Amino acid sequence: MREWSFPCPNYNAIHNQLCKEEQDLYMTQVAHLDKTAYMHTAVEGGRLYCLKEDPRKMTLNRSYHNFLFVLDLTLKILFWCLVLSFIASWFKPVRDVFSYGEPVVKHVPFLGAAVFNEK
Structure with a gap:
């Protein structure tokens, strides 16, 4: 769900420091690689070896991870609605600020009852 960045400024210089035999042995020039295929293989390897997922149940695994994300x-x-409702119930200035958004705030769980509590 996030973009990851792993900067390696010295990695590009490695190829020039290796002798010809080592350049052939170690793949240090990644410019000619298909990055999409590489990332697909890396993700599949992570699912298989790190998460121990069965590759035959890919759609079920994806649905499960999407469910966990939404949950x-x-x-x-x-949680934050509950925290804000406690703060609003203890401090009148906070209640006054939330009362400006009455059309929306009154429908927010916990917070609406704390701000518009008729006593």
């Missing part, structure tokens, strides 16, 4: 996001949102 994680939902729980984070509910």
Whole structure:
């Protein structure tokens, strides 16, 4: 879900420092490689060897990871709504700020009840 960057400024200089036999033995020129195929192979290897997933159940595994991602996001949102509701219930200035967004805030779980609690 994120873009990863692994800068290696000295990697490009390795090829020039190796002798001809070592250049043939070690693949240091990656400019001619198909990066899409490489990444596909790397991801498949990570799934197979790191996550111990069965390659025959790829769609099921993908669905499971998507479910975990959505569950994680939902729980984070509910947690922060709960934290904000505690803060709003304890501090009147925070309640006043949230009351400006009444059309939306009143439907937010935990927070709407804490801000618009009729006493």
